[in-house]
Amino acid sequence: METFAGNAPWYPPRSLERPPGQALARLRRRLDYLSGRQQRRRQAEMEVLENSRTRFRHLSEAGLANELENFRRHFSRDRGFFCRPSVARHRPAALALLAVYMERWMGMTPYRVQLLAALAMHQGALVQLAPGEGKTLALALVAALYGWTGRPCHVVTANDYLAQRDAELMAPFYRACGLRTVAVLPDQKPVELKRGYTADVVYATGKQLLADFLRDELLLAGVQTPQQRQLRLMRGTPDRMPVMRGLFAAVVDEADSVLIDEANTPLIISGPDHNPRLLAAVPTACRLAGLFRAEDHYRINPAYLAVTFTEPGHRLLDKLTADLPPLWRNEQRSEELLRQALLARDVFERNRHYVVVDDKIVIVDENTGRGMPDRQWSYGLHQAVEAREGVPLTAPSRTMARRSFQTFFRRYHRLCGASGTLQGIAGELWDSYDLLTVRVPSRLPSRLIVTPPAHFAKHKAKIQSLCDRTAELHLKELPVLIGTRRISDSETIAEHLRRRGIECAVLNARAHEQEAAIIAEAGQAGTVTVATNMAGRGIDINVPPEVASAGGLQVLMFEPHESRRVDWQLFGRSGRQGVPGRATMFVSAEDDLLQRHLPWFARWLLYLTNPEFMRGIALRIATQLSQWRAQRFLWRQRRRMVNRDKLIRDQLTFAERLKE
Incomplete structure (x- = not known):
């Protein structure tokens, strides 16, 4: 730990290299999970929790305040990848106290399933809790425990609306527990962001946290030692200072969305790239794209966003390159320019992949259905879409930093969360994040x-x-x-x-x-x-x-x-x-899922299948097969990203050793 600008301490992220002995601890943790020892331990803690809650309910406000101060002192010693035994033994009683605070200051009585979920999360697990069982409350209980450590605690939500809603909803509870909470949002200025990250509990999306983390790294030029970092901070101006105070704990809401679905693509920080030659060439390329016919001149693989020119397509391109500006008449450059124009025309759909707002292209996140006004496609694709829509062309961007969500979330010393849908991804969560999955039974049977x-x-x-x-x-x-x-x-x-x-x-x-x-x-x-x-x-x-x-x-x-x-x-x-x-x-049979992920002969069979009940059976099988194929493709894409990040890290490490 070192001093951070603004007198707030800075907590270094966790190293991605496993220290000696952690592999054995990981194996022991897995065996405890498979043998049921973790579950038995959790049930024993639940009995202590329920007994403590009964006792705390009879205390006065002054008595509760004394207990709270004692627990804050214990949890301020919590640090490292695993919870210290001296701290863990106070966990059931601390959660019981927080449950009583929730009752008195929020009028909400945490159910047993919510407390069980909070226990499992603080033990470092992901919890599958049925929709409607109260994940927001359970997450707040865990966040309060991490808030007491005095180290950064981030509650990661699926979107900005939920971050703001949950921060405002739980603010009275956190205040009663002696903690300050805020929601960090994309439209905030650096000074506001910096002030926000000094809060004990910060609500934000994973994209916001990773973007701010990468911007801080860029500002500090990747310095590693405390002395170098301090020198950088002394030279900075208020609007050019890092905003985060490090990484310690992340409590993830809708964990499968944040850790799996959003992790299909890396987050890229871009800066403006003054390129008038590209802006001049894009409209011409979009006009020439109208002369190319699918299948005759090119083929598109929508899954990989890959355009392959056929032999007639290459001949037509050779004839048309004279219409392009001189810089783009090179074979490789002209092909790339036409590829982007064809993708903009044939693959990227208005009111699906993007919307037009005030003569600007706003990318739509397909996972959440929400607009991302500050994002841009790269390699001239964004400008090709703008030319297609007839809106003013914006300056292209260049990549300044790039990081996968898997690599980022592994930098947290403590990672846990909850979701209603963790089915079928337990293996990937363990391989990518060292996270075990715990299923908590529903309080009420589903109707x-x-x-x-x-x-x-x-x-x-x-x-x-x-x-x-x-x-x-x-x-x-x-x-x-x-x-x-x-x-x-x-x-x-x-x-x-x-x-x-x-x-x-x-x-x-x-x-x-x-x-x-x-x-x-x-x-x-x-x-x-x-x-x-x-x-x-x-x-x-x-x-x-x-x-x-x-x-x-x-x-x-x-x-x-x-x-x-x-x-x-x-x-x-x-x-x-x-x-x-x-x-x-x-x-x-015409749904996008089936058209993209079924083999061509299977798609034809769907149209030919009769009678009606046979088509229903065929479509049911086709839907399941398409979803399986789609998830397998995305899993491979995530693995490639993780391997690419590791390769870049290894290359940088090797380069640093050469300098030494």
């Missing part, structure tokens, strides 16, 4: 009814059936949530419903300002909400008792996602905490 999927040969027939089903439910005064993957689909469905006289609210990247108001009304009787994945993870839709007794929230999924876990996240908006609900998936 969510997931009906068999509705299958269709054509996309048009699927829209018609979905609108018919929505009209039936609307007549019964039941709330309906329709989930789509694309912005364009959400608006098309809304238009069809309005033609039938059914008013609906639309939640997508175009209408993010109304998110809180739309979600607040989504569970009311007769309300119809059409939403992208913005209405998925972390969203609580409250259903009044009279609506629950009539059948609860009805979820209609317009098409399957690349991961079954994401499907269940949308289904999980309904049937929460024992409330009735129903969910139905609509699938057609």
Whole structure:
């Protein structure tokens, strides 16, 4: 630990190299998990916790304050990769005290499942907790324990809306525990960010944390020693100073989304690259792209975003290079320029991959359905999309720093979290992050009814059936949530419903300002909400008792996602905490998932399959196969990124040794 600018201490991130003895500790931890020893230990701690909670409930405020001060003193000694035994033995009683504080200052009584989840997380595990069981509260309990250490504690959320919402919701609890909490958001200035990171508990997205971490590294030019770091800080100005105070603990909400789904691509910090020659060439390249025909002149692999020119395509390109500016007439440069123009035309879709806001291209995160106004595609692709849309071209960017999420989160000394959907990824979580997965039983049995999927040969027939089903439910005064993957689909469905006289609210990247108001009304009787994945993870839709007794929230999924876990996240908006609900998936042979991830002969079989019940069986198998193939492809992509990061680290280490 060293002094950080602003008199706040700086805590160095954990080394990626395992120290001697840690491999043995890792093996012992795995064996304890497989043998059930961890679970038995956790149950014993739960008994201590419940007894302590009963005792603390009878204490006065002064008595609770004394106990709190004692626990803060104990947990201030917590450091390193594993919790010290001298600190761990106080964990059950400390959580019991925090539970009583939650009751008195928040009016919320933590259930046993939430306390069990908090125990498992503080032991360094990821917890699978059913949707609606109260992950937000359990995460706050763990964050308070780490906040008491005086070291950086980051609660990682799936999006900025949830970061701000949860920080504001839990602020009274943290204040009662003697802690300060803030939400760190993308639109904050460096001075605000720096002030925010001095808080005991910081709520932010993984992208925000990694971006700030990389910017700090750039400002400090990668210095390693405390003396070099201090010299850099002394030379800096307030707006050119690092904002973070190091890494210690990360408590991850929606852990599968943050650690797996968002980790498919690395985060890149870019800077402006003044390149007028590229800006002059892009419009010409987009015009020439109109002369190329798919399959005849080129082929595209959408999964890899790869364009391959055929022999006729190469000949046509050779003829057209004279129309390009002189710098781009080189064979390699002209091919790359045309590739970006073809990708912008054939692969990247408006109202799916991006939206146009105030004559600017705003990239849409397909995992969350939210806009990312500060992001840009690289290698001229962003400018090609701008030229296609006829908006002013922005300056291209150059890569200044790059890091995978796997590498970043392994730099935390303590990592834990929770999610409702950790199925099928336990092995990858252990291999990538050394994280074990613990499943906590539901407090109440689920009353969510997931009906068999509705299958269709054509996309048009699927829209018609979905609108018919929505009209039936609307007549019964039941709330309906329709989930789509694309912005364009959400608006098309809304238009069809309005033609039938059914008013609906639309939640997508175009209408993010109304998110809180739309979600607040989504569970009311007769309300119809059409939403992208913005209405998925972390969203609580409250259903009044009279609506629950009539059948609860009805979820209609317009098409399957690349991961079954994401499907269940949308289904999980309904049937929460024992409330009735129903969910139905609509699938057609023309869905993007099947078109991208099924072999060509399997796609033809779907169209030829008859009668209707046989097509349903074929589509069910095809959906499962496509999701498996999609997840296998993404897993390989994540492994390549991790290996690339390791290769770069090894090369840098070798270069540093040569200098010595």
